[in-house]
Amino acid sequence: MAMIPMPDKDTPVWTDAEMLECVNVLPEAPNVKTFTFRPPSGNRFVYKAGQFITLDLPVPGGNVQRTYTISSSPVTQAYLSVTVKAQEGSIGTRWMLGHLVPGMQIKAFGPAGLFHLPSNPDGKFLFISAGSGVTPMMSMAGTLFERGEEPDICFIQCANRPAELIFRKRLEYMACRTNGLQLHFVVNQSDPYEVWTGYRGYFNQLMLGLMCNDYLERDVYCCGPEGFMEGVREILNALGYDMDRYHQESFQAPAETKEELTEFDDVVPQEDTKAHIVFTGSNVSAWCSETDTVLAVAKEAGLNIPSGCTFGVCGTCKVKKVSGDVHMVHSGGISDEDVEDGFILACCSNPIGTVEVEV
Template sequence: MTLHQPNISTPVTFWDASEPLECISVIPEAPNVATFCFQAPSGALFSYVPGQFVTLELPVPGGPLYRTYTISSSPSRPITLTITVKAQDGSMGTRWMLDHLKPGMRITAMGPAGRFSNHFHPSEKYLFISAGSGITPMVSMTTWMFDSGRPADVMFINCARRPSEIIFRQRLEHMASRFPELDLKFVVKETDPFRPWTGYQGRFNQLMLSQITPDYLEREVFCCGPESFMHSVREALVGLGFDMERYHQESFQPAEEDDVAPMEDDVIPDETVSAEVVFAHSDVTQTCTENDTLLTTARAAGLNIPSGCTFGVCGTCKIKKVSGQVHMVHNGGITDEDVEDGYILACCSKPIGRVEVEA
């Protein structure tokens, strides 16, 4: 493994998506879980906000696959960037990474992006609640606070199936031993054979939340994990009278309909009405209905617009709209400034009449 040493006689440069990432190490964390550590081949440093994510272009058989992962490292340690992935049943991209991504390989990445970060919601007290690989943004934010030397009061709750599947346990326990403001609690569903467990056990619920964090009403809450887990956390907080304006979650699964952000919603797509999309750079025009997204229309025309989540979270499919009108309903994957500049997300934008895009 070759580490690129910064040359203090030359200006510091920062990585951007025009340069691939080089994998320099793979660290097993738990069953079907590993941390992949990357560097920029040029030696450029990484700049991002703790809690943000990147989208990787994975060269799986049959064509590239785009997958979005939260950064598990902290920008306070800018020489490397790490992501920690957990393979689920049916995983394609993550399974490929665990089986094939090795040190020395280079892959294309886009980002960083996202607003799931304590930097955007400053507070003296935080409550971080996570399950499974949803722990990654919490670790990034906690490491940033630890490295800053001025940590906030953090109650850190992580839920796992069993103790051996707790990701980053040793790292978190080390930070908690040096960082009195960090109160660390683990909750498991079942114990490991031959190893006693003296912590919380069972399904995380409202009673457990109020016992672990009596002052939850005073805290800014960040939650990440499977959608069913986050739903139960939201219900618990609502039932306890929590101000949900102070609740923030990260998800790469489709949100509830009431949670999405509509754009240009003065029109409603009609599946019986035809539309036309002009892909200017490709010199292709494709007909469709107003209920088809630009992404599916592009694929029907044989074009490949990079995409990750496909429901408006990751922002990978952002393209420039030249003319026309679309109905866009996204989940936070594009900023108001980008929309004002004419950008849209292909995965969740539906054409109204004739639309021309730079693709």
């Protein structure tokens, strides 16, 4: 493989008219690898931290185009890296993991995307990711770190187990070189025969408060599976966060134009919207606001629902919802099976319209 010259400020900018050459492959985690590319001409890469590139992959049966977020930092313009994770049913990514090796050339398009740091990223940031959604966060954190200035980042990464925390060692190295990068890892379960002393379970609003108590002052960037990002938005909405400062990238359809940006239709309880709760076991009903909780309305009506934490953790206030809709943002105190069976936690459930509850 021929040596590719290093770019300088006078080096032309790479365009997608030129193929990219794979120069390095690095295993990161189970079914996860980082592929590094450079153009044979030695031209330099110019992009924004968080943007993506589209690769034209020569899989059996015909080429497919797959979009991958760039995981390297644009501060270094000599190369570009993507970190890919094979999902169930993956075709292009599986081909990359099994066949793409240094020396091979790939057609690419981009870079593109509106999910990226601002031109002058001098604020306070909260990065929240799950699974391979950490890739744009790595690019953003690397950019802020490599500028040589002290960043202000709270970095929250979630995964199924510790071995699946992509970039964990690299992030820990960065964090030990600056006081401005605070790391928090959340896993669902431990690895066999390994000690895990960090957070365990599903990311929730209680964890957010413990990890980053000044979250209201930060710009939030989020990436991960759609259900995960919906949960993060529910948490932030429930906590009164200014959602104009919230940014997210989708695994499925990263936006290239403003017209493609997702408009969220999240349910957000409104203080000036009335709701009605019927407590069927007590023959009592009460009007309230959507921002009132079922527990608070019950107590106001003189009814007793046993409760403990009032944060959606302990599960003491679990009651059966007979009909209607509630907006519930809990912190792990109720199982998915109970929710499917119609149960709610009264302390963190806001009534939407008319709701009947067995109390």
